[in-house]
């Protein structure tokens with residue numbers, strides 16, 4: 445079973461077409477990974493599907509970096 | 523072969539009038555249709571039967587488009603039944619006419635909630651699915667009065683003008699995901715609403731229409747089919763005026 449980090453990384457790589465090495469915890473989706481605001485919305489949608497959870501609009505707005513996404517998901521599933 | 527074979531369409535307010543004609547015309551081009559209604563269960567069931575007679579599938583789903591939860595249930599039902607939503611037609615609308623000076627806050631709110639907020643809620647609820655599909659068509663039914671203004675309809679006119687602004691903004695936000703959003707602004711169309719007008723009022727109306735006749739619901743429905751089809755692949759953010767030349 446892949447870890448949360450691995451699964452998030454895969455979603456980010458697939459969605460944003462970036463190299464796996466760029467997907468670091470501190471990387472900002474918009475500033476470092478070239479995502480526009482709609483890309484971030486889609487990314488959150490795919491994370492919801494991947495982890496079978498609902499992420500409210502309020503929570504989604506706080507997810508700006510790869511690390512934000514990972515800690516949010518870990519907090520929810522643990 | 524229809525132009526919309528295998529597509530799924532959700533038409534709000536499809537139990538009567540223009541929405542009914544839109545649902546039937548989409549079905550005639552091969553689309554499966556979700557027939558939304560608010561109170562007219564029997565009429566919606568009749569539309570479903572007519573569509574099934576055309577050899578495609580249809581379901582009637584009750585939902586109040588001015589409530590987010592109800593809208594979500596509508597779209598969930600559509601997805602459960604057909605697995606995709608390719609076309610959304612925001613058609614449902616109401617009037618609560620009154621002079622500005624006499625208009626009650628409630629009349630303003632009711633019309634805004636159904637005619638403008640309803641379009642927002644339905645659009646928001648389908649974009650998730652359409653973004654995933656990387657394809658979708660949204661067609662909003664505005665009105666000629668949203669462009670020209672009309673005494674006695676401040677609430678309705680403001681909502682219908684709002685729909686045109688919402689159409690342009692959704693078109694810009696969603697274009698990169700191949701979701702095309704357009705509006706249709708009908709003029710005077712023969713429905714129960716216009717049937718109720720007096721002969722004098724009708725004649726006064728006709729005098730303003732270059733083609734000198736009322737439109738038929740099918741005139742609107744055929745333009746919806748066009749905007750929903752591959753023929754309209756390069757059209758987004760537009761408002762098509764279908765009014766016998768009344769607004770130019």
Ligand SMILES: NC(=O)c1ccc[n+]([C@@H]2O[C@H](COP(=O)([O-])OP(=O)(O)OC[C@H]3O[C@@H](n4cnc5c(N)ncnc54)[C@H](OP(=O)(O)O)[C@@H]3O)[C@@H](O)[C@H]2O)c1
Pocket residue numbers: 534535536537538539540541558559560561562563565585586587588613614615616636663664665666707708709710711712713714715716
């Ligand atoms: N007729 C015209 O000349 C004309 C001109 C310009 C624009 N338009 C626009 O065209 C659209 C259709 O008009 P129409 O003349 O066909 O109207 P209509 O005959 O009065 O039908 C209205 C439809 O909307 C549904 N509806 C109303 N409120 C709803 C709600 N809260 N949730 C869900 N459904 C709701 C009704 O369902 P129930 O049957 O269950 O009540 C009905 O199916 C409207 O947006 C209208 O503003 C019409």
